[in-house]
Every structure is written in C-alpha cells, then in structure tokens.
Amino acid sequence: MTNIAVVGTGYVGLVTGVALSEIGHKVTCIDIDQAKVERMRRGESPIYEPGLDELMTKNIQAGRLFFTANHAEGFTDKDVVYIAVGTPEKEDGTADLRFINQVAKDIATNVKQDVVVVTKSTVPVGTNDHILSVIKEHLVHNVDVQMVSNPEFLREGSAIDDAFHGDRIVIGADAGYAGDMIEDVNEAFGIPVYRTDVRSAEMIKYASNAFLATKISFVNEIANICEKTGANIEDVASGMGMDGRIGHQFLRAGIGYGGSCFPKDTKALAQIAANHDHSFELLEAVIRVNNEQHRSLTNKAKEAFGSLKGRRIALLGLAFKPNTDDMRESPAIAISQELLLAGAEVVAYDPIATENAKRVMPEGVTYVSTAEEALRGADAAFIVTDWSEIKSLELRAYEQYLKEPYVFDGRNCYSLEDVASTSLNYYSVGRKAVVNGKLVETV
C-alpha cells in the first residue's frame, strides 16, 4: 500500500484516483474546485462515466479514498503525487502549461518528505524536466523529488474498464528508484508495463493519439472516395481490418474525430515538431481532413435541399462520442455553426450531455428532452452521436415524426437494406444514398 495524492479530478485524475484506491492504495484526490470536492466526498462523480460512482462510493466507505481542496492537507505523508490537471490548447495550438506550473509550485511549497511526482497529464516532450526545475526552484523543505512520466491512455465512456484492462502502462523514468516504485504501485493492475526514458514516454502519448487520429482521417478520406466510386466503406474497412497489420479498430468512418484529446494533441504535436524546425506534413493533413469531415453532413444536406434557409434540423446526439457528457471539441459544435450560418433552425437532443452542450454550443440552438421531440416537425435529422438509444431508434420514428423524410447519418447507424424498405431518403458516410427506396450513388 502506498500513500498517494492525485492533483486534478477531471476524467483522468478521478478515474486514476479511484482505480488506485481500488487496488489497495490510500489515495487523496485534490482539486481547486471546492464544490466538486464536496460532491465527490458524498460519492457523487462530477462527470458522467459508467461505473465510476459505484467504485467511488465503495472505496470511500473502505477508508481508502479521500477528497480535499487543500493542497497542504492533500500532500501530507504522501510518497507519490500524480499530476492530472488539464493541458488545454492555446490559441497557437501549443499546450497551455499554466495548471501544470501551478501544481509544480503547490508541490514545492507543501511537500515535507521525499516524493515521486508522476505526470499523467499529456505534456510536450521535455515538460517533466521543466516541472522538476520549477519544483526545485520553489522547494521549501529539504526533500528529494524524482519525476516519472506515466501518460494516460483511457478513453472516455469506457474509462473504468480501460483503467483495469488497458493494453499497457508506460513508465518513463531516468536514473533513480522512481521508475521501480511506480511499477510496484501499478503491479496489482496486472497490465503489461513498458519502461522507457522520460522523453520517450512523453512522446509515446502524442504519437499514439496522432496515429489513431491518422487512422480516422485516412478512413474518412477512403469513405469520401467510396461515395464517389460506388464502393461501400463498411465493407472496405472490414476487408482492410482483417489484415492483422491494419486491424479493425479506429476504422469507423464518420463525421471526424472530436473530444478533449485528439484535436488538441494533434495540434500540439504538430507544434512541437514546428518548434524543432520540422514540418509534420502528414499530421497537418490529418487535421485538415478532420475539419473538412465535420462539414460533410451539412454539405450533403445542402445538396439534397438546395438551400437550408428556414429548414428545421433535428440534431440527434451532441457529445463527441457515446457514454460521455464531454462536449469538448464535439463535431456537434461545428455542425450547428454551419447549419445556423446556412439559415437553418437547429433542435438538439442528447441523452446526457445537454447541460454541458448549452455552455459550448452556438447561440440559437434549441434543446429538447427526447429524440421524438427533436424529430417532430423537422425537415431532416442529423445523427451526430451513436448513443445506443439513438442507434436503436426505429426507422419508422423518423417516418412518423419528420416533416420531410430526410436522414443524414454521420455514424452509419442503419443498414442500407433496412432503410431501403422505408420511405426515407437517407445519406450516410462512405455508402450509397437511399432515395425513394433505391440505393443511388451520391455523385
């Protein structure tokens, strides 16, 4: 059992703290947001993440999981401090290290015993060295501080499962005992550990996200070409994925990636390269293709309707992916902006993310509390997030509620054969359209 503090209780910090307590460590989670801390003390997760509340409550009751807004209290008697604060993007695409710098100072002024500092946040190569120098500069007590880079690979919506069944735990440490200590801390997860130096660990995180984003933009480009050639992206992706070297994962064509990580991390890596006089052309193209892909549904609707002025569009799903309330960089934002710009009226529904959506979606969007309400009287439906509730909506609901039978499906939720037996005009991604019951090429 190790005494651990986790600084920052967002998607990563809270899940990390809860998972570490579940394998037997004594964990104090620290956040500057007092209201959040109060909720967490009651066992309520401030984020929607399946399975998280139950595990929080269990470990609070077991006396292994604590929450505080007071750094001095949180750091008392801790052997390990995890940094899990946000590293959002700045205007120029670089990572904003404001919160990281603050935590480094908080650690320096509060720790009274030797400590291993573990960086979970996604940070540019060289940041762990920077954190250590900030800590050393502000250190109040004469203690030893060692750094470990331990990037996080969890996905929102399946974060708990990922924490216990991830593919690997990357531990980047230079000379010293810290790397071994963090390997021991993680032993009970039973997940393969990959040991490397600090800078390589920092790079593994960005390279992994950039590679996955590349897969998505690649398959989206293939989907766009499928639409022009009459091929079917679902079949193409399945056939490609059977090659073990390619694999089936991350070959789902759609409206482009969103979320709190891929958009910001791809830009940050391109910027890291640029700062070292390297133009990362491939990644720049991945980002451009993704931005363009956000427009694909609206472009299809414009083509089908001529003009979208005065048209009422039902947006089904707002979160950047199912099973999360996270709206950061959700394609729904760019899609709504495009629709409103084109003069359309936007009525939106999401099973969970509506409150968060209201904070980041453009002004003028109307929110309703069921999919049926959104569809009723609309000229078209846009399927934006493939929540299981939305995927399982029967096709006759669209026929029944829509004023015009137009569905633009950004997630390929329905089979073309099923749609062909309805009266719907259906446009999806990388597949033929269905118009008047017939499969037709879109160009």
Ligand SMILES: NC(=O)c1ccc[n+]([C@@H]2O[C@H](COP(=O)([O-])OP(=O)(O)OC[C@H]3O[C@@H](n4cnc5c(N)ncnc54)[C@H](O)[C@@H]3O)[C@@H](O)[C@H]2O)c1
């Ligand atoms: N969200 C993900 O799925 C995911 C996955 C892997 C890695 N990451 C990376 O992990 C990091 C955290 O991401 P997130 O989505 O959990 O962030 P988040 O924005 O959801 O949460 C950050 C939390 O840190 C708190 N905080 C800020 N400054 C603080 C301080 N000085 N002391 C204590 N608390 C402080 C904030 O109040 C907030 O609750 C980022 O670098 C991100 O790129 C995120």
Ligand SMILES: O=c1ccn([C@@H]2O[C@H](COP(=O)(O)OP(=O)(O)O[C@H]3O[C@H](CO)[C@@H](O)[C@H](O)[C@H]3O)[C@@H](O)[C@H]2O)c(=O)[nH]1
């Ligand atoms: O085949 C696919 C797979 C995903 N997506 C989209 O890609 C985005 C990201 O999805 P996903 O990777 O499942 O979710 P995140 O929670 O953003 O997780 C990513 O970003 C995290 C933060 O760095 C990493 O820890 C994870 O390993 C990495 O998968 C979403 O908009 C998805 O709709 C697709 O369009 N097609």
